[in-house]
Amino acid sequence: MKSYVIGIDVGGTNIVTAVADLKGNVINKTKIPTEAKNGYKNTIVRIKEQVEKVLELSGVTLSDVAGIGIGVPGLIDVEKGMCYFSGNLGDEWQNVNIKEDLKKFFDLPIFLDNDVNVAALGEKYFGAAKNCKDFIYITIGTGIGSAIVCDGKLIRGHRFCAGEFGHLTVDRNGPRCTCGNIGCIEAIASAPAIARRIKEKINSGRKSIMVDLAGGIDNITAKTLSEAFDKGDELAIEIMKETGEWLGIAIAGYINIINPELFIIGGGVSRAGERLLKYIREEVNKRAMKVQKESCRIITAQQLDEAGMMGAIAAILGYLNLI
Amino acid sequence: MKSYVIGIDVGGTNIVTAVADLKGNVINKTKIPTEAKNGYKNTIVRIKEQVEKVLELSGVTLSDVAGIGIGVPGLIDVEKGMCYFSGNLGDEWQNVNIKEDLKKFFDLPIFLDNDVNVAALGEKYFGAAKNCKDFIYITIGTGIGSAIVCDGKLIRGHRFCAGEFGHLTVDRNGPRCTCGNIGCIEAIASAPAIARRIKEKINSGRKSIMVDLAGGIDNITAKTLSEAFDKGDELAIEIMKETGEWLGIAIAGYINIINPELFIIGGGVSRAGERLLKYIREEVNKRAMKVQKESCRIITAQQLDEAGMMGAIAAILGYLNLI
Known part of the structure; x- marks a missing residue:
């Protein structure tokens, strides 16, 4: 039984990456500016680095992570893990398969949903x-x-x-x-x-x-x-x-x-x-x-400042039937 | 395997009762004025009589009926089979358990829903x-x-x-x-x-x-x-x-x-x-x-004149997973 999940909130301004236990208690989190203007691929690499960093901060190894949840402000196909369009993140985020691109770095279950759905799940499980x-x-x-x-x-x-x-x-x-x-x-x-x-x-x-x-x-x-x-x-x-x-x-x-x-x-x-x-x-x-x-x-709402992060954690816990 | 279902459309004006096969083909139907003003209990007895009549017309015995679907213009609790309120049918239809009251006459699966939901099911299965x-x-x-x-x-x-x-x-x-x-x-x-x-x-x-x-x-x-x-x-x-x-x-x-x-x-x-x-x-x-x-x-819509009747048939077929 793996003991942790990762939640990533890709916002228009910041990206927050957190490690949480299976009850949704956050062990550690990082926050970096999104800088969507530097392009999609660059952002994916920076997300990967944040995952590695927050795992290290928490003393958690990837082998103990059950999955990754991500909230993105856009039109998301949850089955394919694709972002069809994001007004906030810009043209480069059109028709990109975020799930597949992250799978190249992390061989884990990944669940992607739009930021509002994810925030609703945060309220459902933790709020x-x-x-x-x-x-x-x-x-x-x-x-x-x-x-x-x-x-x-x-x-x-x-x-x-x-x-x-x-x-x-x-x-x-x-x-x-x-x-x-x-x-x-x-x-x-x-x-x-x-x-x-x-x-x-x-x-x-x-x-x-x-x-x-x-x-x-x-x-x-x-x-x-x-x-x-x-x-x-x-x-x-x-x-x-x-x-x-x-x-x-x-x-x-x-x-x-x-x-x-x-x-x-x-x-x-x-x-x-x-x-x-x-x-x-x-x-x-x-x-x-x-x-x-x-x-x-x-x-x-109960979750305000951390709606996206807690939502991403809730989304992956819900997806894996761990909550 | 039973071969027929009964669909009942309780409208504000008329009650239509039909026998159909498991593909939704109507064998026979009857139509009587609702006369809701004569009271709830009276109407239930008249519905019972119509079911018996339409079965006889169709040469179908009750033992060959898989279930009864009913559409009612009101606020319906589909789990309990209750009508909480019906503006069209009047005060006597408040908080009545239609499913239980019909079960007294027919020991069959009975599924009750409001007329609009039922009509939507008619379009889903037959329209x-x-x-x-x-x-x-x-x-x-x-x-x-x-x-x-x-x-x-x-x-x-x-x-x-x-x-x-x-x-x-x-x-x-x-x-x-x-x-x-x-x-x-x-x-x-x-x-x-x-x-x-x-x-x-x-x-x-x-x-x-x-x-x-x-x-x-x-x-x-x-x-x-x-x-x-x-x-x-x-x-x-x-x-x-x-x-x-x-x-x-x-x-x-x-x-x-x-x-x-x-x-x-x-x-x-x-x-x-x-x-x-x-x-x-x-x-x-x-x-x-x-x-x-x-x-x-x-x-x-494709089903117009018979939306309620076809919907009631669709509702019971769907409820019994026969369609």
Whole structure:
């Protein structure tokens, strides 16, 4: 019986590599900048080096490792271990077989999945969704993504693209989204969209302490919003409420369709916590169907800073039926 | 090896009972009015009589029946065989164990599911979704319901309520829905909602041949819309287009979230066929994500008049692994 697994979180900014025992306790981890601009092959070699380094730091030999789990921000074919496309990592990550390329270095079971699915598995095994068979995990950050677990299994879709909740239209005539559509929830409630909406209001003459708090209008982020909200800033309260309402409209529909017992909100914007959840819950309560809303709790994720790493560990433990 | 199954479609208007062979070929069927107002127990006895009658008509003995499948328009617990609630059948159908009550008459495997799930199984085994592992079936009639099949299995949700696509909000400030929410797609694109929108336009002064075609404004239905559309009626074309656009907005979101290979539209409104599908497809094409829309066909259901009956037959054949 092998005693360890490796989890790798390939993020847009950093790559975190961890060794964990079979209960998910992290022994050691390393963090390096992703530097995706230096190309795919270079990154694979640097990942290999990090695996070797973290094993050495932990005093674990490769022969005692049961498998490697990897989360990648992209369109992943979990059966083939391929990445078809990654907006975050760039063109070189198109149609690459990450699993095969890592197999050249490590003759171990390797399981690859997209970062949001992996984070949902982290919540399932180590976080808020323990013992939950039916839940939705959404992440609100630069974009809005989601993972759906029904009857204990991730819903992947015909082409591994299920869960694109961020591109649900909530406002037919709303703002243009990066996907090309108009009025997606992502175009209204992602971190950049929130910042954009704040700036638009300020530019149109609204007063707010957010300008000073952030050190200039261009530095305003979703984080500034929470700070100003706590100080009672009128515009901050208005934007927080609007954001919660739009998210609530979308989430009510999602809950009606999937009927989960738990709805977990992760990603940077979820750091607003109850400030935002209060408005989301109010709107969901107004809009979702009776059984659906009564049987579903809406909460923030437990794994935030380490969602990707813990998710990658969870993914490989789940894949190997070790958890 | 038993050679037959029984399928029962308990509709709001009629109960259809059929005997079919293990390939789903219907030997005989009966149809009686549901008369739900006469109470639950009375209806169960009448269903029992229909089963006996249709077996006699078919020259099949109960000992040669492998099981009974039933579709019911309500909130169904498939494990217990219970109906928790049925808006169509009335208060007496609340918290009744249909499976147990029928078991008193027939000592056979009985499988109960809600009418939309059952209709989706009909399409899976006998209709448009043959060989499909990932598809969505929606029905647009008095209401809008849906069933989701992922990786070959129906998504049921934590409390058996998954699929309530009709109550996705598409217009934050839209019309009031029967569910209490505002701007649900059902409140805009169900058969009664379409008729209401036509009448509102006519009452506000718009001219249309639909008044004459239907024999008075109060008789206008979704069917009148198709007739007038074919004759080039301006208002009919406008309403058909708007309906398709709103449905397309909702369906694009649904496809983004589930990533099915097939999206089947059934129910009375789907009889509009290409007249409506054209506008739905155009809107989905504008709004859904690239992989999602490219990998999903949007079509009308193959089973229309007999969706419930064929679905009930499919449900029991699937439950018994006979298909």
